[in-house]
Amino acid sequence: MSDSxxxxxxxxxxEVDSTPASGSSKELKAEKDVPTVSNVEKKDDSKPPxxxxxFKSQSQENTSTGKKKGKxxxxxxxxxxxxxxxxxxxxxxxxxxxxxxxKGKKGKNKDRGKKNANKGVEPKENKTESEKSSTVPNTQxxxxxxxxxxxxxxxxxxxxxxxxxxxxxxxxxxxDKEENDKADTDVAKSQVVDNESASAKDNVxxxxxxxxxxxxxxxxxxxxxxxxxxxxxxxxxGKLTIEQKADMIKSPxxxxxxxxxxxxxxxxxxxxxxxxSSAKEKSSGGWGWGWGSSLLDVASNSVSTFTNQVGxxxxxxxxxxESTLNMPNPEELARQNTADNNQDDDNDxxxxxxxxxKTVPKEEEKSPSLSKDGEPDKTAExxxxxxxxxxxxxxxxxxxxxxxxxxxxSNITKMVESTSKNLVTGSxxxxxxxxxxxxxxxxxxxxxxxKARAFLHDQGDKxxxxxxxxxxxxxxEVRVQHEKETEEARKAHFGSLFDDYQGxxxxxxxxxxxxxxxxxxxxxxxxxxxxxxASIKPQLLLIKQNFEIDDDDDDDDxxxxxxxxxxxxxxxxxxxxxxxxxxxKTRQSIEDNVKQCNETAxxxxxxxxxxxxxxxxxxxxxxxxxxFHKAGELILIKKTKDYNFVxxxxxxxxxxxxxxxETGILSxxxxxxxxxxxxxxxxxxxxxxxxxxxxxxxxxSYIQDGxxxxxxxxxxxxxxxxxxxx
Amino acid sequence: MVEPIFDYQFRLILIGDSTVGxxxxxxxxxxxxxxxxxxxxxxxxxxxxxxxxxxxxxxxLQLWDTAGQERFRSITRSYxxxxxxxxxxxxxxxxxxxxxxxxxxxEAKFHIEPHQAVxxxxxxxxxxxxxxxxxxxxxxxxxxxxxxxxxxxxxxSGHNVEDTFQILAKDVYKLLEEGRVKIEDGWDGIKPGFKRxxxxxxxxxxxxxxxxxx
Numbered sequence: 001m002s003d004s005x006x007x008x009x010x011x012x013x014x015e016v017d018s019t020p021a022s023g024s025s026k027e028l029k030a031e032k033d034v035p036t037v038s039n040v041e042k043k044d045d046s047k048p049p050x051x052x053x054x055f056k057s058q059s060q061e062n063t064s065t066g067k068k069k070g071k072x073x074x075x076x077x078x079x080x081x082x083x084x085x086x087x088x089x090x091x092x093x094x095x096x097x098x099x100x101x102x103k104g105k106k107g108k109n110k111d112r113g114k115k116n117a118n119k120g121v122e123p124k125e126n127k128t129e130s131e132k133s134s135t136v137p138n139t140q141x142x143x144x145x146x147x148x149x150x151x152x153x154x155x156x157x158x159x160x161x162x163x164x165x166x167x168x169x170x171x172x173x174x175x176d177k178e179e180n181d182k183a184d185t186d187v188a189k190s191q192v193v194d195n196e197s198a199s200a201k202d203n204v205x206x207x208x209x210x211x212x213x214x215x216x217x218x219x220x221x222x223x224x225x226x227x228x229x230x231x232x233x234x235x236x237x238g239k240l241t242i243e244q245k246a247d248m249i250k251s252p253x254x255x256x257x258x259x260x261x262x263x264x265x266x267x268x269x270x271x272x273x274x275x276x277s278s279a280k281e282k283s284s285g286g287w288g289w290g291w292g293s294s295l296l297d298v299a300s301n302s303v304s305t306f307t308n309q310v311g312x313x314x315x316x317x318x319x320x321x322e323s324t325l326n327m328p329n330p331e332e333l334a335r336q337n338t339a340d341n342n343q344d345d346d347n348d349x350x351x352x353x354x355x356x357x358k359t360v361p362k363e364e365e366k367s368p369s370l371s372k373d374g375e376p377d378k379t380a381e382x383x384x385x386x387x388x389x390x391x392x393x394x395x396x397x398x399x400x401x402x403x404x405x406x407x408x409x410s411n412i413t414k415m416v417e418s419t420s421k422n423l424v425t426g427s428x429x430x431x432x433x434x435x436x437x438x439x440x441x442x443x444x445x446x447x448x449x450x451k452a453r454a455f456l457h458d459q460g461d462k463x464x465x466x467x468x469x470x471x472x473x474x475x476x477e478v479r480v481q482h483e484k485e486t487e488e489a490r491k492a493h494f495g496s497l498f499d500d501y502q503g504x505x506x507x508x509x510x511x512x513x514x515x516x517x518x519x520x521x522x523x524x525x526x527x528x529x530x531x532x533x534a535s536i537k538p539q540l541l542l543i544k545q546n547f548e549i550d551d552d553d554d555d556d557d558x559x560x561x562x563x564x565x566x567x568x569x570x571x572x573x574x575x576x577x578x579x580x581x582x583x584x585k586t587r588q589s590i591e592d593n594v595k596q597c598n599e600t601a602x603x604x605x606x607x608x609x610x611x612x613x614x615x616x617x618x619x620x621x622x623x624x625x626x627x628f629h630k631a632g633e634l635i636l637i638k639k640t641k642d643y644n645f646v647x648x649x650x651x652x653x654x655x656x657x658x659x660x661x662e663t664g665i666l667s668x669x670x671x672x673x674x675x676x677x678x679x680x681x682x683x684x685x686x687x688x689x690x691x692x693x694x695x696x697x698x699x700x701s702y703i704q705d706g707x708x709x710x711x712x713x714x715x716x717x718x719x720x721x722x723x724x725x726x
Numbered sequence: 727m728v729e730p731i732f733d734y735q736f737r738l739i740l741i742g743d744s745t746v747g748x749x750x751x752x753x754x755x756x757x758x759x760x761x762x763x764x765x766x767x768x769x770x771x772x773x774x775x776x777x778x779x780x781x782x783x784x785x786x787l788q789l790w791d792t793a794g795q796e797r798f799r800s801i802t803r804s805y806x807x808x809x810x811x812x813x814x815x816x817x818x819x820x821x822x823x824x825x826x827x828x829x830x831x832x833e834a835k836f837h838i839e840p841h842q843a844v845x846x847x848x849x850x851x852x853x854x855x856x857x858x859x860x861x862x863x864x865x866x867x868x869x870x871x872x873x874x875x876x877x878x879x880x881x882x883s884g885h886n887v888e889d890t891f892q893i894l895a896k897d898v899y900k901l902l903e904e905g906r907v908k909i910e911d912g913w914d915g916i917k918p919g920f921k922r923x924x925x926x927x928x929x930x931x932x933x934x935x936x937x938x939x940x
Binding site for chain 1: 768769770773774788798801804805807808914
């Protein structure tokens with residue numbers, strides 16, 4: 001096995017290299033086709049399944065007639081030669097029919113041709129290839145045989161469809177009748193040789209056909225047709241057609257020939273030869289030989305198969321198994337088949353039982369045809385070493401009794417085998433390949449499958465469902481608790497309260513207004529003539545200065561201020577039509593709140609006082625922002641020419657200071673209220689007091705933000721007012 | 727006071743001529759009260775109410791009540807952009823207010839697009855049917871012509887007030903479900919609400935901080 005594997009590798013690598021080995025001129029031509037050889041060989045793998053198809057095709061051939069006869073003549077010659085030697089008396093007529101049948105299918109003509117070609121051409125090649133020793137041809141041929149039937153056919157049909165043009169050229173070049181003659185003579189000789197070989201050939205024949213069939217099915221039909229058509233047209237000149245066929249096969253075959261050499265080492269070749277030869281010898285013994293020789297054949301074949309097949313030895317193993325398993329079947333089937341009809345055989349390989357319905361004569365006809373097919377194959381003795389399958393077929397066919405019956409049986413056995421092989425090899429191969437590939441893929445990334453094991457192991461270590469559920473429950477409890485807390489906190493949360501009092505909305509609206517004003521100011525300034533800008537600039541700068549608030553300005557010591565009056569005065573001076581009504585109202589309600597807090601000074605209400613304090617601050621801040629917002633809006637639509645925007649900004653600055661101071665006073669009032677009940681829960685009270693002061697400063701910063709947002713508004717108003725008179 | 731927990735905040739804006747009753751409509755919707763006397767709105771005012779647009783989906787409607795006065799027109803334009811719903815209100819007893827709707831609609835669309843928004847036409851003061859100057863039919867036709875819904879309301883009787891906002895909010899929510907509008911930075915038409923859970927405070931803080939920064 002290991003050797004065979006090596007052969008594999010060498011075959012893969014050496015395909016190109018192999019061609020040079022056979023140094024003939026043809027080789028050069030063949031070199032072009034070298035790739036096809038490789039393809040062919042790969043296709044060998046696909047071969048087994050196709051057998052059933054081949055049978056079908058045969059059946060179809062029977063049904064089809066007409067044109068085929070013309071071609072049949074070409075082959076008739078070969079057939080006649082063969083037929084004469086063929087022990088079967090049915091001779092030429094059936095043979096013709098059979099050939100007609102075979103030709104009926106386009107691909108089959110090629111098969112024929114190829115076979116012939118294999119037989120006829122290969123010898124030539126051997127001749128032409130002076131390099132090779134006399135022994136070499138045998139080995140080559142063997143290899144060729146093993147490889148060829150499959151590769152050639154396929155190459156002709158599929159790959160050769162590509163290379164068909166090449167083949168044709170080759171044909172033209174080679175249209176030597178001598179070659180035909182040689183081929184014929186070779187055929188004749190080969191025919192003389194063995195029954196065994198004949199049977200082997202049958203096997204060989206089948207496999208190629210099957211290949212063709214499958215190939216044609218798989219889409220190279222056009223090419224097949226072309227080829228067959230060529231054959232048809234050429235048919236009148238029988239030899240030529242054969243030649244052409246042969247040539248068509250030649251190029252691939254030559255390739256295949258050239259190939260094997262590197263594939264097999266001399267030793268291997270020797271071994272193979274021995275094995276095959278021993279098989280033949282035994283096979284000549286007739287009845288009793290079957291098992292051992294077949295096994296030997298199988299063994300040799302399997303070795304060679306490995307060289308041919310890319311990567312998978314399954315077929316061989318399976319084939320050996322099959323060959324042993326299938327052996328009994330042929331005999332059973334033979335009994336059934338005595339009354340058989342060919343058509344069913346042809347039509348449905350998988351249903352051998354149907355054959356019983358068919359008429360004997362047809363079968364007889366067919367068997368001779370097959371024998372003819374086989375005989376040409378026989379002609380090439382060395383080549384008779386067939387594909388793996390053929391080896392199995394050999395065993396089965398030869399184990400059966402008598403010539404005619406053996407042919408018929410061989411048919412059936414072939415069918416059975418092919419079917420079973422199709423099923424077994426097909427399915428098993430797929431499964432094995434899949435499994436192997438999967439393992440390879442996994443193993444490739446995970447040597448020793450450590451990760452996979454670790455992964456699976458870890459799965460077990462993961463927390464179980466109950467633990468997860470327990471965690472989830474705990475989390476949910478925490479979440480609910482947290483929700484309660486946050487909801488409670490939100491009630492005293494400055495931000496949310498600020499939103500509730502629409503302070504946030506006013507701030508956002510003011511922000512939108514401010515942004516728009518800023519953009520507009522930039523646009524206006526960019527479009528104004530320099531002079532105008534110069535005239536406006538001082539005013540704008542003054543306005544801007546008024547918006548630069550120093551934190552030091554804050555006079556935290558102010559404990560009391562006449563808020564209502566101050567605010568009213570300022571807004572009145574601002575003279576934009578806004579009144580501090582809401583603001584004053586809000587502040588008064590807050591004052592009421594503070595008083596209320598002082599009166600109901602109970603420890604249990606610490607939180608409540610805190611909430612009121614925060615809420616009051618939020619409301620006050622909201623109203624402050626709203627005041628700024630309204631002032632801004634009104635300033636913006638102020639169309640009074642004499643309006644002093646510097647003063648306006650100054651007033652707003654003062655207004656801001658009053659508001660921030662007021663927040664300080666309000667917060668202080670609430671904290672004082674809280675501090676009175678400090679006794680019980682000092683830490684908590686301190687915490688709340690701190691929070692109130694924090695929010696008061698927060699409130700102040702909101703107010704200052706609101707004020708700052710007015711800058712672009714006033715700037716725009718100032719610019720627009722200065723522009724309007726002009 | 728507004729219920730604290732809600733899923734989304736939709737910003738709706740009311741536009742239309744002065745004295746058609748925008749503020750009264752909003753006051754009735756938010757307070758359930760109607761007052762004959764109402765100061766003209768300066769710039770924009772704000773109202774808010776929580777409604778349920780779907781089972782379990784609570785939405786805070788932030789209602790922007792714009793000034794209808796012509797002198798505020800330049801200012802109110804600034805407020806269109808962040809709205810996801812627009813109520814164009816006219817007074818069925820004032821023909822002119824109906825005819826100005828085209829202008830209001832165009833202006834709103836001009837400032838809101840390319841953002842998606844739901845527009846709706848509201849014929850207000852439906853209680854004053856005897857003084858009607860705009861028929862339901864022509865108002866409906868106009869609305870249909872623009873692919874909009876038309877509804878008649880009365881802040882005095884409360885007729886259709888609730889439905890108006892429900893319809894608008896549900897249409898907006900449909901847009902949201904369809905993904906044609908979504909919560910996005912730099913656009914306040916739809917904002918995430920105070921969700922149940924820890925995030926409440928954080929969201930609020932973030933918002934306030936954001937506004938502070940600016």
